Structures are given as structure tokens and as C-alpha cells.
Amino acid sequence: xxxxxxxxxxxxxxxxxxxxxxxxxxxxxxxxxxxxxxxxxxxxxxxxxxxxxxxxxxxxxxxxxxxxxxxxxxxxxxxxxxxxxxxxxxxxxxxxxxxxxxxxxxxxxxxxxx
Amino acid sequence: xxxxxxxxxxxxxxxxxxxxxxxxxxxxxxxxxxxxxxxxxxxxxxxxxxxxxxxxxxxxxxxxxxxxxxxxxxxxxxxxxxxxxxxxxxxxxxxxxxxxxxxxxxxxxxxxxxxxxxxxxxxxxxxxxxxxxxxxxxxxxxxxxxxxxxxxxxxxxxxxxxxxxxxxxxxxxxxxxxxxxxxxxxxxxxxxxxxxxxxxxxxxxxxxxxxxxxxxxxxxxxxxxxxxxxxxxxxxxxxxxxxxxxxxxxxxxxxxxxxxxxxxxxxxxxxxxxxxxxxxxxxxxxxxxxx
Numbered sequence: 344x345x346x347x348x349x350x351x352x353x354x355x356x357x358x359x360x361x362x363x364x365x366x367x368x369x370x371x372x373x374x375x376x377x378x379x380x381x382x383x384x385x386x387x388x389x390x391x392x393x394x395x396x397x398x399x400x401x402x403x404x405x406x407x408x409x410x411x412x413x414x415x416x417x418x419x420x421x422x423x424x425x426x427x428x429x430x431x432x433x434x435x436x437x438x439x440x441x442x443x444x445x446x447x448x449x450x451x452x453x454x455x456x457x
Numbered sequence: 458x459x460x461x462x463x464x465x466x467x468x469x470x471x472x473x474x475x476x477x478x479x480x481x482x483x484x485x486x487x488x489x490x491x492x493x494x495x496x497x498x499x500x501x502x503x504x505x506x507x508x509x510x511x512x513x514x515x516x517x518x519x520x521x522x523x524x525x526x527x528x529x530x531x532x533x534x535x536x537x538x539x540x541x542x543x544x545x546x547x548x549x550x551x552x553x554x555x556x557x558x559x560x561x562x563x564x565x566x567x568x569x570x571x572x573x574x575x576x577x578x579x580x581x582x583x584x585x586x587x588x589x590x591x592x593x594x595x596x597x598x599x600x601x602x603x604x605x606x607x608x609x610x611x612x613x614x615x616x617x618x619x620x621x622x623x624x625x626x627x628x629x630x631x632x633x634x635x636x637x638x639x640x641x642x643x644x645x646x647x648x649x650x651x652x653x654x655x656x657x658x659x660x661x662x663x664x665x666x667x668x669x670x671x672x673x674x675x676x677x678x679x680x681x682x683x684x685x686x687x688x689x690x691x692x693x694x695x696x697x698x699x700x701x702x703x704x705x706x707x708x709x710x711x712x713x714x715x716x717x718x719x720x721x722x723x724x725x726x727x728x729x730x731x732x733x734x735x736x737x738x739x740x741x742x743x744x745x746x747x748x
Binding site: 449 | 478653
């Protein structure tokens with residue numbers, strides 16, 4: 344259950360950004376969760392809803408965007424089939440994880456500024 | 458203020474950050490990594506299920522690496538008890554327990570704090586034995602030079618497929634308890650196959666802490682890694698006095714750099730068990746780049 348410590352880091356970051364910009368309120372958070380990020384999106388959502396009480400994010404909805412994991416060849420870009428050996432079927436180079444597959448990023452904060 | 462007419466209404470602005478949620482941990486990890494490199498310490502993050510054999514491998518490492526003359530050290534994390542640290546201490550590895558309470562993983566800050574009253578600077582190889590858990594520790598960079606995942610042959614051939622995040626983060630997999638293979642219905646080829654489906658460059662060493670099988674290959678891997686990040690014989694800069702002879706002839710050709718990408722060079726080898734050779738890479742860089 345490391346989701347709680349991640350949510351804590353998220354809320355702390357949002358509060359810092361809101362302070363920096365003198366925000367009156369925060370309206371929405373958008374977070375991207377890659378399939379290989381090591382985070383279960385539903386657990387993350389639940390952890391957020393529990394943890395946000397009493398913080399600046401108390402009434403702020405969280406939008407999670409899931410990104411499926413995929414691998415491809417770094418040389419010839421040939422995609423590697425899901426579940427296959429992680430080598431390029433065309434040129435045998437070791438595969439590379441595509442962008443976003445392991446992402447756990449705070450993409451956007453919508454906030455109300457004076 | 459509303460910029461259309463200046464009426465004084467508040468404005469709703471989207472602030473684009475695209476920032477890693479673990480950015481804070483990664484900063485702390487970079488700090489740890491700098492400390493380790495400056496002090497000439499090879500730090501390793503040892504992860505695996507509870508009971509996979511993390512502590513036993515370290516106990517056996519003390520014996521297997523004795524001829525290298527390295528000073529070993531360890532911090533060992535568990536939710537409760539300092540049993541593992543005491544076991545390591547007994548095996549000749551100065552150790553300290555990190556009791557995490559309810560926390561299921563170590564983070565860079567916890568490791569940093571644990572270093573404050575432990576003479577880690579005097580070690581050559583420093584093991585961070587993580588909490589026994591195949592899930593949560595995987596995503597926390599601690600400042601290690603490489604991640605070593607311990608997987609025992611009793612855990613099931615498809616375990617890598619079930620925990621892809623952990624094995625994807627591994628620079629090396631130590632397949633432990635191999636002395637038990639004759640007593641089990643386990644096909645090691647299937648374990649290697651599963652690893653090749655979650656690791657683009659699977660590096661596996663089959664070991665047994667009990668029989669000593671594979672321990673030389675593991676020690677050689679450690680030595681290669683030390684050389685690769687400039688901590689080998691030629692770059693032996695730190696000042697602690699201990700007697701050892703470096704019997705390997707290489708060293709001068711190694712440069713003190715850390716690869717900022719994971720596994721820069723690939724020998725083209727498949728997962729071929731204990732018989733590994735060749736290149737070394739500092740896998741800690743894996744956490745420093747965007748995939």
C-alpha cells in the first residue's frame with residue numbers, strides 16, 4: 344500500500360503550487376498512471392479520497408488517465424507483441440519501454456487565481 | 458484578474474506540470490547517489506519477496522567475497538525486529554536495522570536517515586536490504602548503483618510475469634535456493650523464459666547460499682560493477698586502511714563515469730544462467746531518464 348505515500352507527495356506538491364501562485368481554490372487534478380508505474384489506479388483513487396480530507400484538495404476531483412504498457416524496438420521501431428520475449432522480432436535488439444508505460448506524473452492542476 | 462474586461466473576477470487556469478509524483482524521492486535519491494559515489498561506495502538495492510533468501514545471500518556473500526578484501530556493510534529493513542541485521546552482523550557484515558513500522562518499502566529519505574549513524578563511508582560494497590515485498594519497493598529509487606532482485610526457485614516459474622514492475626526494475630536477478638531444484642517440480646528454463654518477457658536484457662545468476670553455487674559469479678558481477686562506475690582498483694580513492702590485494706590486471710582502462718542510461722551496451726547474450734560475462738552497467742541511471 345505505497346499508494347498512500349504517493350498521494351501524500353501529490354497533495355503536498357499541489358499545495359505548494361497553489362501557494363506559489365496565490366490560488367484561491369483548486370478545481371481539478373490530472374494524473375497519468377502507466378500500466379508499469381507500479382500503481383494500481385483504483386487504489387490510488389481510494390487513497391486520494393481518504394487522504395485529501397482536511398487538505399486544500401478536500402473537494403478536488405482527481406482525473407486518472409491510464410496508459411497501457413507497450414514495448415518497441417529502439418532501432419527500427421517495430422512493436423513487440425504483448426507478453427512476448429522483449430527483443431525486436433525484426434532485428435533482435437532488446438526492446439525499449441514506450442513513453443508513458445511506466446509514468447506516474449502530475450500532468451495538470453486547474454486552479455482559480457485572482 | 459479577468460483579462461478580457463478587467464472586471465475583477467477570478468480566473469480558472471490550467472497549470473501544466475507533467476512532473477513525476479516521485480520527483481521528491483528522486484531528488485533525495487540523487488543526493489544519496491552522489492554521497493555513495495564520492496565516497497567510493499558501491500550501493501545496491503536488494504529486493505525480493507519475504508523469504509526469498511535476501512539475508513542468506515548476503516551471509517554467503519561475506520564468505521564468497523572474503524578474498525576480495527572488500528569491506529561490506531548493510532542496512533536491513535523490516536516492518537519489525539532487527540533479526541536480519543543481527544544475522545548479517547554475525548556473518549561479519551556490519552549492519553544496521555531499519556524498522557519501517559507499517560511502511561511496506563524503503564524510500565530515499567529513510568535510507569539517508571539510516572546512514573547518519575552508520576559508518577557506510579568505510580565500506581566498499583554497501584547493501585540496502587529492502588523490505589520483503591515484490592511490489593512497493595520497485596518504484597523507489599534509493600540512490601543505489603543497481604537493483605538486485607532475489608527470486609527463489611520455490612516461488613513459481615511465472616512469478617516474473619505476475620510482478621513485471623519489480624523485474625523490469627532489476628539490473629540483476631539472483632535465482633536463489635538452486636540446491637533445492639532436484640527436489641522440486643521446477644524447470645529453470647521456464648523461469649528464464651518468464652524473465653525475458655519482462656526484462657529486455659535479462660541478467661540472471663543461479664545461486665545457492667547453502668552450497669555456494671554461483672556465488673563466485675555473483676561476486677564477479679559486483680566486481681565488474683565496481684569497475685564500471687570507477688570504484689575498481691584504479692579508482693580506489695577512499696581512505697580507509699585495510700589490507701587487500703587486487704589481483705585483477707584491468708582497471709586503468711576504466712573511467713569514472715556512470716552511465717546515465719540503463720544498460721547502454723548489450724552483449725547480445727540471452728538468458729544463459731550462471732555463465733555470464735562481459736559488460737557492466739550502472740543500473741541506477743534507469744531512474745534518471747524518461748522512458
